[in-house]
Amino acid sequence: MDKYQIKGWKQIMIPKDPVMLLSYVNTQLRDFYRSLDAFCEDRGLNRKELEDKLDMIDYAYDPAVNQFV
Template sequence: MIPKDPVMLLSYVNTQLRDFYASFSSMCEDKGLNPEEIKTKLAGIDYEYDRARNQFV
């Protein structure tokens, strides 16, 4: 289960990307997550995925 709070979600996703996954899409596929839902939640707190950094910034 992933956090519902956007700030906690940001921390969780960026940690997963940093420690375990080469890309956001591979993380979502592996965990069975909806990437658009995550992007929308994080856009609500002004974060978007930076492919070059492999982080939401």
């Protein structure tokens, strides 16, 4: 592996702070993904863990609008 390649680089870019995470995820969902499942699969994320983290700040995924509201 090239020393400049980072395994799992997509996960590194995910914010840890719940408020920053909310903004990031909603922007990604709006601009690039048709569903939360597609986002999680592409980014190698556990959907339940993501939903639990955003639930901490009282946000839940709404598939009708493809956003956390």
